[in-house]
Amino acid sequence: MNPLELTLGIMTAVGGFVDISELVFAAKAGSQFGYALIWVFALSTVGIVVFSEMSGRVAIAAKQPVFNLMRHRLGLKLGLVVLAASIVSNLITCAAELGGVALILNYLTGAPYALMAILMTVVLIVSIWVLPFEWIERVYGLLGLFMIVFAVALVAIHPPWDKIAGGFVPHVPHGLSSKELLTFGYFVVAIVSAVMFPYEVYFYSSGGIEEGWKPKDMLTNRITAILGMGLGSLLAIAILSNSAQLFGPANVDPEIPGSAALQAAIPFGKWGLIIALLGMFFAVAGAAVETCLANAYSIAQFFGWSWGRHKQPWEAPRFTLTWIALFAAALAIVLTGVDVMMLVEFAILFSILVLPFTYLPLLLLAGDKQYMGQYANGRLAKGLGWFYFALITLAAVAALPLFIMTSGGNG
Amino acid sequence: MLRKVLPFLLLVPGSCSSSGPEADLQYIKQARSLGAEWALVNEQAAQGRLTQTYVVSMHEWLRDQLQTNAQSLTQPNSPYGAEIRALLAGADNADPAELRSHTDKLKQIEDHLESA
Amino acid sequence: MTPDSPIKLVSELLDLPLFDMEDKYCGIVDDVELEGGAGKPLKLKALLVGPGAYKGRLPGWAMRLVKLVAGDRVVRVPMDKVRSIKSAVHLNCPGRDLGLDKSETAAGKWVPRWGAL
Numbered sequence: 065m066n067p068l069e070l071t072l073g074i075m076t077a078v079g080g081f082v083d084i085s086e087l088v089f090a091a092k093a094g095s096q097f098g099y100a101l102i103w104v105f106a107l108s109t110v111g112i113v114v115f116s117e118m119s120g121r122v123a124i125a126a127k128q129p130v131f132n133l134m135r136h137r138l139g140l141k142l143g144l145v146v147l148a149a150s151i152v153s154n155l156i157t158c159a160a161e162l163g164g165v166a167l168i169l170n171y172l173t174g175a176p177y178a179l180m181a182i183l184m185t186v187v188l189i190v191s192i193w194v195l196p197f198e199w200i201e202r203v204y205g206l207l208g209l210f211m212i213v214f215a216v217a218l219v220a221i222h223p224p225w226d227k228i229a230g231g232f233v234p235h236v237p238h239g240l241s242s243k244e245l246l247t248f249g250y251f252v253v254a255i256v257s258a259v260m261f262p263y264e265v266y267f268y269s270s271g272g273i274e275e276g277w278k279p280k281d282m283l284t285n286r287i288t289a290i291l292g293m294g295l296g297s298l299l300a301i302a303i304l305s306n307s308a309q310l311f312g313p314a315n316v317d318p319e320i321p322g323s324a325a326l327q328a329a330i331p332f333g334k335w336g337l338i339i340a341l342l343g344m345f346f347a348v349a350g351a352a353v354e355t356c357l358a359n360a361y362s363i364a365q366f367f368g369w370s371w372g373r374h375k376q377p378w379e380a381p382r383f384t385l386t387w388i389a390l391f392a393a394a395l396a397i398v399l400t401g402v403d404v405m406m407l408v409e410f411a412i413l414f415s416i417l418v419l420p421f422t423y424l425p426l427l428l429l430a431g432d433k434q435y436m437g438q439y440a441n442g443r444l445a446k447g448l449g450w451f452y453f454a455l456i457t458l459a460a461v462a463a464l465p466l467f468i469m470t471s472g473g474n475g
Numbered sequence: 476m477l478r479k480v481l482p483f484l485l486l487v488p489g490s491c492s493s494s495g496p497e498a499d500l501q502y503i504k505q506a507r508s509l510g511a512e513w514a515l516v517n518e519q520a521a522q523g524r525l526t527q528t529y530v531v532s533m534h535e536w537l538r539d540q541l542q543t544n545a546q547s548l549t550q551p552n553s554p555y556g557a558e559i560r561a562l563l564a565g566a567d568n569a570d571p572a573e574l575r576s577h578t579d580k581l582k583q584i585e586d587h588l589e590s591a
Numbered sequence: 592m593t594p595d596s597p598i599k600l601v602s603e604l605l606d607l608p609l610f611d612m613e614d615k616y617c618g619i620v621d622d623v624e625l626e627g628g629a630g631k632p633l634k635l636k637a638l639l640v641g642p643g644a645y646k647g648r649l650p651g652w653a654m655r656l657v658k659l660v661a662g663d664r665v666v667r668v669p670m671d672k673v674r675s676i677k678s679a680v681h682l683n684c685p686g687r688d689l690g691l692d693k694s695e696t697a698a699g700k701w702v703p704r705w706g707a708l
Contacts, residue, residue: 126678128608135619136606140648143606144657167536174528194708241589315511315582317504320536322529323512326519333524341529367642367661368608368619370695376707381698435678474501 070284076201077292079208082299083351084164084321085157085258085408087344090300091318091327092473093251094307102231102301104252108259109297111452113289115260115423118430118445119269120285124277125439126429130269131365133435134425146421147366153414154263154359155390159397160407161352162188164321167404168345171322172338178399185395188353189388197274197373204350210343213328213336215302220331223309231305243470250466250473253459257416259297260456263358265426270361274374282439303327321404356394360387409472416463419456427453494549496588502544503585506559509544510578513537513562514571521571534567555584608679609640609668611686618691620680621645624667638673638680640691641665666690 082090093101119130126133135143166181173180192200240248268289277285306327311318318324325344328336357373364371364383371383378384397407427449431441441449467473496503513534520530545551545559558577565573609617622644624637642657643665649657657663666689674683686692 128678132606132608132619140606140621140645144649144653148656171529171532174532193706196708199708243589311515314515315507315578316515317508319505319508319512319540320533322533322536323515325529326515326525329519329524334526337525337529363660368617368621368640370616376704378699378702378704381695381702384702385698471501474504 070287072202072206073284073288074292074295075209076205077288078205078296078299079211079347080201080205080350080354081293081296082208082211082303082347083258083261084161084348084404085254085261085412086300087164087303087324087348088318088321088405088408089251089254089258089412090303091307091311091324093255094304094309095311095317097237097248097251098308098312099227099231099305100235100237100248101251101255102228102304103234104255105259105297105301105304106232107234107455108256109293110448111256111455112260112264113293114445114448114452115265115426116268116293117286117289118441118449119265119426120272120277120289121282121439122426122430122436123269123272124279124282124285125437126435127273129273129361129365130266130426130429131362133429135366137425137429143366146418146425147362149414149418149421150262150266150362151359153411153418154266154355154362155393156397156407156414157261157263157411158352158355158359158390158394160404160411161348161355162391162394163398163402163404163407164348165345165352166398167321168341168348171325172341172345181395181398184349184352185391188349188356189391192353192357192373192387193377193384197271200353200373201271201350204346204353208343208347208350210339211299211347213332213339213343214299214306217328217331217336217340218302218306218309221306221309223305228301228305231301246466247470247473249462250470253416253463253466254412254473256456256459257412257419257463259300260419260452261355261411261415262418262422263355265422266358266361267354270358270365270372274372276374279439319405352394356387356390359390409467413463413467416456416460420453420460423449423453423456496550496553496555496584498549499553499555500585500588502547502559503555503581503588506541506544506555506562507578507581507585509537509541510562510574510581513569514574514578517568517574518571520568531567538563538567555581558584604638604676604680607676609638609682609686609691610679611682611684611691612674613685615686617682617686618666621665622648635670637670638668639665640668641694662694664694666693 122133123129134146138146162181162184165184166177169175169180169184170177191203195203236248272285303324310327310330316323325337325340328340360383361371363386369382370380372380429435431446433440516525516530516533519525541559541563545563548556550556558580562574562577604623605620607620609620611617618640620638621641622639623635624639625633626636627633641664642661643663645657646654668682668689672682672684672689674681
């Protein structure tokens with residue numbers, strides 16, 4: 065295990081953890097319910113760690129990415145249904161990330177939103193084209209570490225640490241009306257969805273093959289998943305806690321993504337604001353890249369095309385044309401003028417509905433000794449895997465009714 | 476199965492409150508928050524903690540969202556409609572206290588509707 | 592497993608990846624061609640690779656959607672070109688000899704060959 069590679073991998077995962085959905089929902093969760101939803105972030109993070117580690121292990125042991133094996137396991141018809149559902153979910157998520165990046169550029173530069181969306185699409189396409197795979201990940205992931213300013217801001221505003229610690233204990237706040245209880249339930253579902261987005265495991269598993277992970281990298285996979293995502297989730301929890309301390313008492317339930325940057329501006333002034341916006345920019349841009357590539361991986365792997373950015377773009381032409389077309393489709397959605405917050409809501413909703421179909425085949429594959437040999441799920445992975453599958457299935461069933469009854473969490 | 480259940484699911488909240496203050500509650504909440512965000516931005520800007528570019532952008536987006544909210548109200552001539560119009564009528568760099576006087580009133584209406 | 596030994600068609604052959612003799616990835620086993628009929632021995636004649644092979648397995652509207660995204664080509668890989676079948680199918684000839692690279696080559700005309708590090 066190369067310590068430098070491992071450190072870079074962990075830092076990349078930390079900087080790349082927060083995307084536009086987590087940013088929006090962490091800020092809203094803190095302002096509306098104080099520290100009461102911290103445990104949901106923590107619980108969901110353990111879930112994404114479990115499934116990311118599993119998907120990395122599948123890529124190493126079976127030497128094939130998740131979607132190849134998923135088709136073999138589910139068969140053609142059901143596999144196509146899962147593919148179609150994940151394409152829609154990932155495309156909406158990609159559009160939300162692209163819109164989010166354009167918004168953040170607008171806050172930073174004042175340039176028109178639509179123009180920034182077009183410019184960023186070109187920049188993202190060029191960066192994926194030019195850079196080798198590990199540098200695509202690293203550039204956005206490492207620069208996303210500017211997000212640490214939110215954690216530093218939390219320390220600077222002297223929050224009630226005992227209440228933050230208490231937030232890690234699963235509980236439902238006392239004295240909520242039935243409407244508030246439904247909204248709380250919606251936020252639980254939304255946070256689970258935002259943290260455990262389907263694109264995460266597709267990208268992580270295919271990324272493992274892109275980087276040529278071998279059985280000797282099993283420990284790297286495990287440590288990267290645990291530490292990278294664990295520390296990354298602390299950034300999301302910092303955003304939530306800042307919101308509880310600064311926004312809640314001021315009657316602010318952030319309705320636009322730019323308000324989150326105020327969390328760093330209040331203690332640190334202009335430089336805090338700029339660093340926060342830069343962190344948001346790189347983290348959300350990285351998420352746009354991941355969602356697009358995850359979709360392209362799924363399509364190429366399902367239809368048996370040559371795929372991967374470890375090849376030159378012209379060595380996997382159908383895969384290359386696919387990710388470019390997906391960026392164009394995401395841009396088209398953004399240019400319709402649909403509100404970024406609306407895109408985030410729909411991304412969350414579609415993703416939670418798709419999640420059980422994403423995670424069940426992965427869980428079954430990772431436990432199958434025929435594919436995995438000695439690396440098949442042990443008791444802990446099996447137990448946690450089935451627990452989280454039950455949780456996300458429950459969340460998926462509750463998502464649509466809660467979305468409707470709470471008007472998308474707006475009460 | 477879903478085709479049979481979905482119209483019912485969409486109908487249930489609709490039949491509960493298709494117009495009036497109950498239906499407008501989500502817009503009242505959003506407007507309250509948007510006004511409060513506006514006040515916070517102006518307060519921080521006055522203390523020199525924000526870049527001018529950020530302030531201008533935030534004003535544009537906040538105003539745009541408030542406008543959308545105002546247009547979505549089923550009862551625009553209500554007291555809460557008047558507060559939202561008052562927020563929109565103010566200058567971009569309106570005094571935070573002035574903005575908060577309107578958001579406080581929206582919060583009172585919101586709390587009253589939620590406790591009903 | 593060799594082409595002559597018993598094969599579980601659905602669980603052990605369909606959807607397996609294909610690699611040619613140069614170890615180049617050539618696609619997925621999308622369907623199989625059988626020879627024989629009722630009352631006669633069934634023999635595995637060829638593997639079918641490409642979305643065109645889904646025709647019998649999908650309803651018409653789904654096939655039209657697939658054709659939009661992935662086309663409807665199908666390449667026939669005779670069983671005598673198959674060297675072994677394990678977790679993947681390995682061929683005893685280059686994939687281009689069977690036309691397995693045609694779609695990728697056609698798409699390649701649209702992709703510039705410069706700029707990447």
